[in-house]
Amino acid sequence: GENVEQHPSTLSVQEGDSAVIKCTYSDSASNYFPWYKQELGKGPQLIIDIRSNVGEKKDQRIAVTLNKTAKHFSLHITETQPEDSAVYFCAATRRTGANNLFFGTGTRLTVIP
């Protein structure tokens, strides 16, 4: 099955700086990679996703890059704000079949005002 590793487990940045979270996956057949943001006591919220036919996707301050050859993908948050503080999870899946998401272990991001 798929195995997703995520680093770092915790990340602290100053407000306005950039934050980068990296994930690797093992199944070369995985072709869909969503990122979720989870605030304390809440369910995960989809913030951005990328498919295997695209190398990079950007949505305002958030961007995701994908390197299929190396089987890794990264989340980039620029101009961080205190409200970006949360736990971020990467995930990988094949988009056919049961669509089971395989999650990384999460990164707790703290943006220091």
Place this chain on the structure above:
Amino acid sequence: GAVVSQHPSWVICKSGTSVKIECRSLDFQATTMFWYRQFPKQSLMLMATSNEGSKATYEQGVEKDKFLINHASLTLSTLTVTSAHPEDSSFYICSATAFGQGGNIQYFGAGTRLSVL
């Protein structure tokens, strides 16, 4: 985006009682819903995959008689924790798949915090 409603958000019960958690897709039909369990400061652990009109598929190590899942309609799945015990205390989260560009996207409910006394 698609909205998934989960109820209740927090439940406290006595040991030995059963608790039902509802997961509803509000503005779309979900043929597949998922149930996860999350321990503090840990990732989501998939418990089971629920398909409308059929029996749920449970992950290895998850007791199907303990965690009863029903998916009777395209917008509702329920998880019943039977004869709950303190070790069942956890954060339970459901998700539902909605069709997006090029395939299905998984949207999550807000979660249910279960505390068993």
